[in-house]
Amino acid sequence: MNVVIVESPAKAKTINKYLGTDYTVLASYGHVRDLPPKDGSVQPDDNFAMSWQVDSKSQKRLTEIANAVKEADRLILATDPDREGEAISWHVLEVLQKKRVLKDKQVERVVFNAITKKAILEAMDNPRQLDTPLVDAYLARRALDYLVGFTLSPVLWRKLPGARSAGRVQSVALRLICDREMEIEVFRAQEYWSIFANMKTPAGDMFQAGLTGFDGRKIGRHDINNEAEASTIKSMLESASFAVESVASKPARRNPAAPFTTSTLQQEASRKLGFAASRTMQVAQKLYEGISIGGETSGLITYMRTDGVQIAGEAIAAARSVISQDFGANYVPEKPRVYSTKAKNAQEAHEAIRPTDLSRRPKDVARFLDPDQAKLYELIWKRTMASQMESAVLERTTIEILAKGAGKNANLRATGSVVRFDGFLALYQEGRDDEEDENSRRLPAVDDGATLTATSVDGKSDAIEASQHFTTPPPRYTEASLVKKMEELGIGRPSTYASTLQTLRDRDYVELEKKQLVPQDKGRIVTAFLESFFQRYVEFDFTASLEEKLDKISAGELSWQDVLRDFWTNFSGAVDEIKDLRVSEVIDALNELLGPHIFPPKEDGTDPRKCPTCDTGQLSLKVSRWGAFIGCSNYPECGFTRQLGKPNGEDGDADEGPKVLGVDPESGLDVSLRKGRFGPYVQLGEEAKPKRASLPKGWSAPDMDLDKALQLLSLPREVGLHPEDGKMISAGIGRYGPFVLHEGTYANLTTPDEVFSVGINRAVDALAEKRAKGGGRRGAAATPLKELGEHPDEGGPVNVFDGRYGPYVKHGKINATLPKDTDPKAITLEQALELVAAKAAKGGGKKKSAAKKSSPKKTKTANGESKPTAGKAAAKKTSAKSTKEVAVDASSDEVPWDDAS
Template identity: 60%
Template sequence: MNVVVVESPAKAKTINKYLGPGFQVLASYGHVRDLPAKDGSVDPEHDFNMLWEVDGRSEKHMRAIADAAKGATNLYLATDPDREGEAISWHVREVLEQRRALKGVEVQRVVFNEITKSAIVEAFKHPRALNRELVDAYLARRALDYLVGFTLSPVLWRKLPGSRSAGRVQSVALRLVCEREAEIEAFKPQEYWTVEATFQTEEGNRFTARLTHLAGRKLEKLDIANAAGAAAAVAAVEARSFHVGPVERKQVRRHPQPPFTTSTLQQEASRQIGMTASRTMRTAQRLYEGVDIGGETVGLITYMRTDGVQISGEAIAAARRLIGGRYGEKYVPDAPRVYRTQAKNAQEAHEGIRPTDMFRTPDQVSSQLSDEERRLYELIWRRTVASQMESALLEQVGADLLSGDRQVTLRATGSTLLFDGFLKLYREGRDDAEDEDGDRRLPPLVDGGAVDRLGVDSAQHFTQPLPRYSEASLVKRLEELGIGRPSTYASIIEVLQDRGYVRLDRKRFVPEDRGRLVTAFLTGFFDKLVQYNFTAEMETKLDAVSDGRVDWRQLLRDFWQDFSTQIAQTKDLSIKDVVSALDEDLGRHFFPDTGEGGRDPRGCPTCGDGRLGLKLGKFGAFIGCSNYPECRYTRPLAIENGDGSAGADGGDPNVPKKLGDDPDTGLPVWMRKGPYGQYVQLGDAEGDTKPKRQSIPKGMPPGDVTLAVALSLLALPRTIGNHPETGDPIVAGIGRFGAYVKHGPTYKSIGSGDDVLTIGLNRAVDLLASAPGRGRQPGRPIGDHPADGKPITVHAGKYGPYVQHGEIRATLPKGMDADAVSVAVALPLLAERAAKAPAKPAPRRRAAASDKAAAPARKAAAPKKAAAKSAASADTATKAKPAAKKPAVKKAAAKPATAKAKPAAKAKAAPRKAAAKAEEQ
């Protein structure tokens, strides 16, 4: 027997079918072990020895793999074809060796880039050994992230109360967002004007031209600085007649973009179909693992974690045949297009992301895909096919309109698409500009030709700062700087939002004040760690480890020497020093100079002579007066409005905020904060009567909750429509566990990608189709039971049709037509089944005195059982000696209080684990 280990159960089922008898394919369900979230898991004092532990959820999967491997001839490790996949294979082998499950078993590594039968069969013909260099690079990266997270985060908690944690790459990404925001705040817009005139040729064709020269001098962008200058320029144009000057024509080619890499897929999915990076990767994973087509599970795309843009010769040939047959030979270039990776720190030598079969068009598979899967597959298919199409050909035309005295010149430009080429199939999305592919035609113009001026207009403009980062532009910038890996960008962005460091506002990242404080602290006291070039150089060194050119332990030694010195220097750092540094760095943000009559933005509005500044308290940062305790003025950490109150984005969530009045009842609508988060409330409590309340959905920023949104929330649950199959209503609402849709007894949670207030009928039906028990039909009513008047229904069950009344179900006799069942037929069947039903278990009695007396003994035995279980499941590099176990058990049994303290210790460690774990897996 040959045992094959893959990562996911869906992949295991498909590959087992391809390989046939003689192979048993099992899933590891991702990573099987990790570094325990406690100090000492990476030990710099012992040359960075790493203590690994099998995850509790993975233990049963590893037991199954170990049991299968013990009787196997070969063990094939077929996890994903990237560094993470190589690391998972290494972990599986290490665990199996520790459990002595590989005696006489040959272990080999198998990689494939697509889940198709031909690719799988071919891969198993060419197995290889585990790549030690890739494993070493993984170990170095994991150790780095652990050391930064578990060393730096406690410093943050001590020196900057209210902070969460810091990570090696995540902190640099946060710095990018914060620095862009600082640039926007410091930006001073400048006024400028443009002047355009409308002309008409002798043939009656109209076109526009923009003023470029005035008084014989070329105008720069800001030269016309005010309305008076614009009026003078308009008058100068109106006072002159114009003729056509030299006409310039040139043809330019636009070439298609290469197939997608991980980062470019995330960028384009964000721009074109509005998918977040994390949703893009999850959807791509499903397309890679495959969907059922004609009774066979087929992977639709190649592996989606890649930096490569090249694709196989077979795929290129297929794309060229498809283009010629579908669009015509003029769209097929003379030679195949060959692309090469330009990305900095390209890490994976894989193909670009492409369809596994070019002739499997989106229309052919759309019925087997969800809406998200269909849109993403179509994007990948179009991009890949277009990458092998002919270039687009455009004609660009420019002409000057000259005054008779040559003192005033206007410029008219236009372009014409002569041949659409790849644009017939694919146009790249643009993040910050309009698509410039559209035609802007000029009429036929001849040098020296006469034109009539029809009108002159001026327009006021202001210079704009660089825009805030979107998901697409942030991913692009991280890739340009060589920071992190494209496969981790989605998790980095999620971590920044989950920790409350940034928020999305109109699809743009806005740093929260908490995030700005963390960035200011790190740049002030750990500047090297968050420098862009330092993080990029570390990625280069990790690449050198994967190439076998650098020893991974030496890399860690060099890093730790500098990093530990920086940490040591903060031990004597006082909170006063931290506050002073942060106050100086962030003063411009929290106390902007509004230029209002010499008003000091730091002046205290209460005592008049105090100075406002940044303060740190037990629960985080706030703004307070320097005359404390005489003056107790404070406000939340937020930018001040003109009335001296805190802005909505940073207002104190503990203070109720009135959103307005309900137009129907006249009652006030409040936003408040309770023990389970923020909620909206209609009216005020009166006696024992509680006002109507509704929780704010998870993922909805409180700053986005307006009166209209609050009223919509208070109106929940709402009926979306009727189910197309049953005719019963589908309802959307918010419950104890969040937003949901409901159809009959079936509930399905609404994810972060959908809005409970706007979700439509089609999307709700899709969600309900994936709910647990989705295959169970509501049943066909045939009448009411005479005993209680409750309905009797007929259902199509897994093991045949049955009738149901309340909780009683009775299977129909074999051969009985379900459509012909009546109440008279159903009653005896239900009665017979009810007579056979087992009696309900007796209610649990109260503990007797003897039980209470025995309880301490049971409690004392519990630590012994827990200790034995822990010893059996521990998975470390060296096993504990048997002699060491006995005293530990005796001690636990003798002192039950110690055992009771363990859950508290575990609870105390849990927040630390959640906060300090690095963002890269």
């Protein structure tokens, strides 16, 4: 019996069919071990030793694998053919060795680039040993990302409250996005004019020519920068005579693009299909693992994580055959096309992404695929086929024209292209972010010296057109253009770009707006902090050079511990220098670096940092546990605040101060609309502690009037007496949205507007429904959704409840959230005990008594003797963890390092 290990169950199911009954194919479900998210998982002082952790789900699968291996004669590790696949095989092998189930059993490693019967059987006939340098490269990357995250992130949390994390690749990608945004903000549009002449040939054909020179001066695109000069040139051309100086036609060839790599697939799917990088990889994974077609499951594309652009000889032969059948022999080049990678840091050599069977045309498989799968397969098929097709043959024509008039000369030029043979363009044309159809401009036939006439086109435009334009700032990055830029710079790996981008969005550092990556204030502050105090580690060249070292590790040219040691020595020293930095010093540095963004110059020339409320204070960046905002230096005397992203009164004139909406008829106090650090709110009067109410979700500041403001300020609203106990039901808007409240039970309402109209019947129904789900009175015992029984070791009931954040298991003081999509009524006691144990291991219980039992701290007296400190102070100090430990525990469900690289 042979046991084969792969990553996914879909892959295992397909391979099982190919190998037969002598093989048992089991899935590891991805990585089986990881570094636990706590301090000390990587130990630089112990030659970077790592402590790996197996989660409960992986433990169960590893037990199944170990039991199968006990009865087997041979273990075959068949995980993906890249660094991560090699690492998964290494982890599985390490666990099995610790379980002592291998003994003298034969262990082999096989790799295949496609999940087809032929590829699988060939791989089984050509096994190898585990690639140790490749595993070393994985260990180095994993340790680097952990060390950067768990060393740098706590510094961020202390110095910039509200910041989430920093990472080796994540932070550099974020810097690219923020740098581009800064370019856009400081950009100042420049006026320029373009001048075109509508020319008519003696034969009556029309075409357009642009100005390239005037009065002996060469004219570039932006050289005419005012209307007066444009008018002078236009007037001269309107009275000028025109003659053709020269006509040049040159043949040109346009070659097809190489087959897809991971990076180019993500870029092209973004441009042509509108897919996010993560969506592209999800769909490609399914196409790779296998689709059932005609009762047989087979992988439709080769492995989708690759930097290689070459494809197998048999695939080239198949492509040439299909091209000849579908387009004709003249579309097949004389020799097969061979491509080489241009990536700065090429990954382990694999084939490019291509269909496993090129005779399987998109129309043949579309009915077996969902719409996204069909679109992506068609894109991959067309790109692969086009890469082996004949070049397109173009004819590029340039007409140079001389204009004479009013004692001056001017030069004009017209260019155009004609496709003489479409070649690969008959099937596929690569998308571009700034795509223009250069083949659509065809010029008429004219002879040298021919006289031309400037004339209006259909009477709808001038014969000479002078148009005003303004320069535009560089565009924001799209996912496609950012991936392209990162690949050009050699930052990160194309196979991880998708998860890097997703991490930035999950951290709320970046938002995707109209396919553009827009940095949020939180992300810009993190970037500014890193540039100010850790500049070396967000430099593009430094990150790229580190990638090159990691490549050399995978090639066996460098020791992974040596690379880590060199990095850690400098990095830990840089962190130590920052630890004692005061927050005020950090704020000063950020004010300086982010000045153009948060304090842009005002049109009237006044000081952009002058407080608009008190006139004497200076505005400055401030931080709180909820993030950053702009506040006045005269606080608390002056309470002016402003959201970070709304400079100089933008979006509601935040800098103009409160907007009075009217007078409250009951109190006679002004009702005003204001902007604070958490958004717009309304306020009653100007007392020391005035009544305030934030605008609920869906309400906009421009739409606010006195009636709406008074409604908000009147909350909570009394709905009526509950028919069962005669106690009041109230309605209001809280942190989690609109609600009705009765005796400690909160029930959500659909919209904020419903708070002002909800009646007693609707309120009673909502409360009854909430109580039926177990949402009872706060502080009182809620009704369990399911009672599972007593804890077998510690005693006490183990129950399932429905909470504000979803269903959870409770034992004693430990609450463990159920995994997403888990049916709370189907969970067993055994599953619940695993969740409770895992949460307890993370510090899920309350342990306040530990502080009281700790021994008192001692302090040095003036003469050097030690003595205990006061009781309360000692208790506080002994109960507090180190700063780093607190930071890590505060993020127990979130990995703060750059897990996307």
